[in-house]
Amino acid sequence: MKINLSIKRPDFDYIHKELLKPGTTIKLLWEEYVDDCCSIKSPFYQYSYFCERYLDYVKKHNLTMHINHKPGDKLMGNWNDTCMTVYNQYTGEEIPTYLFEVTLPFSMYSYVQACPR
Incomplete structure (x- = not known):
């Protein structure tokens, strides 16, 4: 039985294009x-x-590309698809919530809030 000892090089063109897709990680592509x-x-x-x-x-x-932003000109927001559970501290009720994320791109100041709907 013959074993191939030359290392297969990754296709970085493919990897770069795949990383642009939501949910794709470098770890997943390495696997x-x-x-x-x-x-x-x-x-x-x-x-x-x-x-x-x-x-x-x-x-x-x-x-990579650097994008210049004017202070206070833009606000980038997103609803995160990940559902998490928050517990009511008084009743113990489980409340499914989604994360609302906002970033000011000039300062990179971020705000995140869990919302029930």
Whole structure:
């Protein structure tokens, strides 16, 4: 039985595009990469090295962008899809809540509030 000793390089173009999708993480993409390597019996990058190589890819291709904001000009808000439970301290009732998140992009000041509806 022959074993492949050359390390399969990650497809960072694909990884970068996938990271733009909601819910996708670098850890999840690394796990996919490891599964692909295992299926062809190829060695793979460890997680920390994988992340370092991805950051090198981002820097090399100038894939980050700085956006200038005027103070107080914009407010960015979002309803987080994650449901959490808050307990009424007097009755013990469980109240399902959603998080409302707001950020002022110039100062990066953030506000989060749990809302029952």
